[in-house]
Amino acid sequence: AQTVTQSQPEMSVQEAETVTLSCTYDTSESDYYLFWYKQPPSRQMILVIRQEAYKQQNATENRFSVNFQKAAKSFSLKISDSQLGDAAMYFCAYKAGEYGNKLVFGAGTILRVKS
């Protein structure tokens, strides 16, 4: 069974600084997708960024980028120029293959942004 591990229960970052959230996963599949979701306090969870395992290029969405290391089964999220609105719980998630429908989530990392 696939597992997703987020080893940092909480992280803090100063406004305008850069922070990296860690995620590792375990799978025997070669085709899969990885995701980072953001859950702001009392607000709905939204997708931040998606990475297809077959793509070597790391995904980027504005201030959010990933460092995808397939051999190491590592998928970290880098947030540049952190803003107060980035404060949230962040979840790493895995989806198997092209036809997999289900996501496997990590335990989450609470990100606090200090002004």
Place this chain on the structure above:
Amino acid sequence: DVKVTQSSRYLVKRTGEKVFLECVQDMDHENMFWYRQDPGLGLRLIYFSYDVKMKEKGDIPEGYSVSREKKERFSLILESASTNQTSMYLCASSLGGSDPHYEQYFGPGTRLTVT
């Protein structure tokens, strides 16, 4: 914009009561999901539905059942609520797993307290 709504934000029920949590999505998605979110455990899948009247057990189905009579609506039922079912319940929907832009869209959550 995809919209996933849940019938209640907060719910307080007594032990032994039958509890219904309703979820509605407006984007004609095939897939709908019920998760339970607990601190330190992330999101755990309770049940998944890939079509009307079709369902599949997730990782923690014990004590829960589901109903999907219409494509847009997915209900979670606690037949006899217990205190260990106190939790945040999240509903999500998505297109099929083969969608190259696969994404699960989440509702705002229902915080259920069983006393």
